[in-house]
Amino acid sequence: MVRHKTKNICEFGDFQTPMTLALEATNVLNRLSIAPRSVLEPTCGRGAFLLASCKVFSQATRYVGVDISTKHLSYLKEKIEVESSSFPIKIINGNFFNLNWSEILNTLAEPLLIIGNPPWVTSSELSILKSSNLPQKSNFQGRSGYDALTGKSNFDISEWMLIKYLEWLEERNGIIAVLCKTAIARKILIHAWQHKHRIIRAQIYKIDTLKNFNASVDACFFVLQIGDGNLSQECEIFEHLSAERTSQIIGYKDNILFSNIINYKRWFHLRGTDSVYIWRSGLKHDCSNVMELEREGDKFCNGYGYVSSLEQDWIYPLLKSSDIGNSRTSACRKYVIVTQRYIGEDTTRLKFDAPKIWMYLQNYQEYLSKRSSSIYRNRPEFSIFGVGEYTFAPWKVAISGFYKNLNFVQVGQIDGKPVVFDDTVYFLSCRSESEASFITALLNSQPAQEFLESMIFWSDKRPITIELLKRLNLRALAQVLGREGEYNSYVLRNC
Ligand SMILES: C[S@@+](CC[C@H](N)C(=O)[O-])C[C@H]1O[C@@H](n2cnc3c(N)ncnc32)[C@H](O)[C@@H]1O
Structure with missing residues (x-):
C-alpha cells in the first residue's frame, strides 16, 4: 500500500x-444473470x-451486513x-x-450471494501490531514445521475468511463475489479445486487499485459460482470490470x-523429477551486516563499517538475486x-581452523x-x-526467484573460488564449464521456457519457486531436444 495507514486501518x-x-x-454479476434471493456482506x-x-438485486428478500466497527455501522445505518x-x-x-x-446463514434463502471486500491484512502484519484480530486456530491450513518456522505460515485474513465462505456454501447454492488480492483468488481456487468444492x-x-484505493496492489473482483x-x-480472466472477452484462461490439473x-x-x-540434477536454494544466514563483507585490500569490511583481517578460506564470493537477475556473474x-560445510556441522572447530x-x-x-527465525534454535x-x-x-546454473524473467545463467568461480548465492536464488551444481553451458542451454530452450512459463504467474512476489523448477525433468527435456547422449555422458561423469 502506498498511502499512509493508521494502526486501526x-x-x-x-x-x-x-x-x-x-x-x-x-453490475458484472447482473450481466452474468446472477439473481440471488439473499445477500450477505460478512x-x-x-x-x-x-x-x-x-x-442491482432488488428481487432479493433479505440483505445482511456484519462488521466489527460500530462507527462504520452507524454510518451505514444512516445511509440505509x-x-x-x-x-x-x-x-x-x-x-x-x-x-x-x-444461525445467520439458516435465515438466508438460496441462491445466496456472499459479497464484499474482506480485510486486507496478513497474520504477520497483525502480529507486529500485537493485534488479536485473528482466527483462533494458529496452524492455518496445517502449515507447520519448517514452513511455520520460516514464516511461510503467514497468511492473509481474507484467505481465511474466503475459505469459510466456501465451507458455508458446501451444501448450498450460492455465489462468492469479492474484491481481493489476485494471489489470494488463485490460492482460493487451488483450495476449492483440491477440496472438491462444487465450482x-x-x-x-x-481492478485498478491505485484509482480506487490509492494503493498499488494486484487485486481483482473474484467471482465463484457454486452449486x-x-x-x-x-x-x-478479464482485464477490467467491463471487459466482455477473457484475456486468459487459467486451469487446474495434476494438483x-x-x-x-x-x-x-x-x-x-x-x-x-530429475534425480541427478537437484535444485537448491542459496545460503541463508539472516545476519547480513555480520556475515556479508566487502573486500578492502586484503581485509574485509562488514555492514557496520568495521574492517577486519579474516581467514580467506572461509570466505566466498557472494552473488545476490539482483546480480543473477541482471546476469552480473x-x-x-x-x-x-x-x-x-553441511547443515548442523559443529562450528567450534573454527576456533582452531x-x-x-x-x-x-x-x-x-x-x-x-x-x-528471529527458529531454524537457528538448538x-x-x-x-x-x-x-x-x-x-x-x-560451476552452477542459477536463476533469481524475484526477477520477472526466465533467464538461467551459468556461473563459474570468482577469484578461483566457488560462488555462493543468497537464499532467493535457485541453482543446479555442475562439475565443469561445458556441463554448465549444456544445462543452461537446455533450460533456456523454447520447450523448457514454455513448459515452466505455463505454470508461472508473473505478478506473484516470487514468481519462480524451487517447487516450480523441480517439475521439469531435464532428461526428458534433453530427449526432446535430441541431446540425450550429452545428458547421459554428464550424468555418468557425476556418478
Ligand atoms: C476492506 S474493508 C471493506 C469494507 C466493506 N466490505 C467495503 O467493501 O467497503 C474490511 C472491513 O472488515 C472489517 N473487519 C475487520 N476485521 C473484522 C472482524 N474480525 N470481524 C468483522 N469485521 C471485520 C473492517 O471493520 C472493515 O470494515
Missing part, C-alpha cells in the same frame, strides 16, 4: 470500497456492496435510512471470528494451477562467511544469537542453512 484491513466500484462490480464496513446490491429504508436489511455488529454464522464457474476481473451442475476446473493450459498440455511429457560486490573468524563471530555473537553457534556439498561445486 492496518489492524482491520480497513479499505472501504468506493460506491462507484461496488456498483460496477455488482465484513460490510460502510456497506458499499450491500447498498449496491439493493440497487436515507436511500434504502424499504429494503429488508439486517445489520449485525460482531467479530467474524466468533459469530454464530450457522460451476470461476472468474477474475482485474450443482457441470463442474469447472478453469477460471476466466497444479496453470497460467497457460495450452502450453502445459503441449509439454506435459517434460514433467517429472563475472565479478562480485560482496563476500560471505561460510561457517559450515580459523581463529580470526571465530573471534570476529564471537564479537557479533549478540546479533547472531538474536536471529543448532551450533553461527549456523547457516542452504549449505552442502553443492555449495562448493565450481
Whole structure:
C-alpha cells in the first residue's frame, strides 16, 4: 500500500470500497444473470456492496451486513435510512471470528450471494501490531514445521475468511463475489479445486487499485459460482470490470494451477523429477551486516563499517538475486562467511581452523544469537542453512526467484573460488564449464521456457519457486531436444 495507514486501518484491513466500484462490480454479476434471493456482506464496513446490491438485486428478500466497527455501522445505518429504508436489511455488529454464522446463514434463502471486500491484512502484519484480530486456530491450513518456522505460515485474513465462505456454501447454492488480492483468488481456487468444492464457474476481473484505493496492489473482483451442475476446473480472466472477452484462461490439473493450459498440455511429457540434477536454494544466514563483507585490500569490511583481517578460506564470493537477475556473474560486490560445510556441522572447530573468524563471530555473537527465525534454535553457534556439498561445486546454473524473467545463467568461480548465492536464488551444481553451458542451454530452450512459463504467474512476489523448477525433468527435456547422449555422458561423469 502506498498511502499512509493508521494502526486501526492496518489492524482491520480497513479499505472501504468506493460506491462507484461496488456498483460496477455488482453490475458484472447482473450481466452474468446472477439473481440471488439473499445477500450477505460478512465484513460490510460502510456497506458499499450491500447498498449496491439493493440497487442491482432488488428481487432479493433479505440483505445482511456484519462488521466489527460500530462507527462504520452507524454510518451505514444512516445511509440505509436515507436511500434504502424499504429494503429488508439486517445489520449485525460482531467479530467474524466468533459469530454464530450457522444461525445467520439458516435465515438466508438460496441462491445466496456472499459479497464484499474482506480485510486486507496478513497474520504477520497483525502480529507486529500485537493485534488479536485473528482466527483462533494458529496452524492455518496445517502449515507447520519448517514452513511455520520460516514464516511461510503467514497468511492473509481474507484467505481465511474466503475459505469459510466456501465451507458455508458446501451444501448450498450460492455465489462468492469479492474484491481481493489476485494471489489470494488463485490460492482460493487451488483450495476449492483440491477440496472438491462444487465450482460451476470461476472468474477474475482485474481492478485498478491505485484509482480506487490509492494503493498499488494486484487485486481483482473474484467471482465463484457454486452449486450443482457441470463442474469447472478453469477460471476466466478479464482485464477490467467491463471487459466482455477473457484475456486468459487459467486451469487446474495434476494438483497444479496453470497460467497457460495450452502450453502445459503441449509439454506435459517434460514433467517429472530429475534425480541427478537437484535444485537448491542459496545460503541463508539472516545476519547480513555480520556475515556479508566487502573486500578492502586484503581485509574485509562488514555492514557496520568495521574492517577486519579474516581467514580467506572461509570466505566466498557472494552473488545476490539482483546480480543473477541482471546476469552480473563475472565479478562480485560482496563476500560471505561460510561457517559450515553441511547443515548442523559443529562450528567450534573454527576456533582452531580459523581463529580470526571465530573471534570476529564471537564479537557479533549478540546479533547472531538474536536471529528471529527458529531454524537457528538448538543448532551450533553461527549456523547457516542452504549449505552442502553443492555449495562448493565450481560451476552452477542459477536463476533469481524475484526477477520477472526466465533467464538461467551459468556461473563459474570468482577469484578461483566457488560462488555462493543468497537464499532467493535457485541453482543446479555442475562439475565443469561445458556441463554448465549444456544445462543452461537446455533450460533456456523454447520447450523448457514454455513448459515452466505455463505454470508461472508473473505478478506473484516470487514468481519462480524451487517447487516450480523441480517439475521439469531435464532428461526428458534433453530427449526432446535430441541431446540425450550429452545428458547421459554428464550424468555418468557425476556418478
Ligand atoms: C476492506 S474493508 C471493506 C469494507 C466493506 N466490505 C467495503 O467493501 O467497503 C474490511 C472491513 O472488515 C472489517 N473487519 C475487520 N476485521 C473484522 C472482524 N474480525 N470481524 C468483522 N469485521 C471485520 C473492517 O471493520 C472493515 O470494515
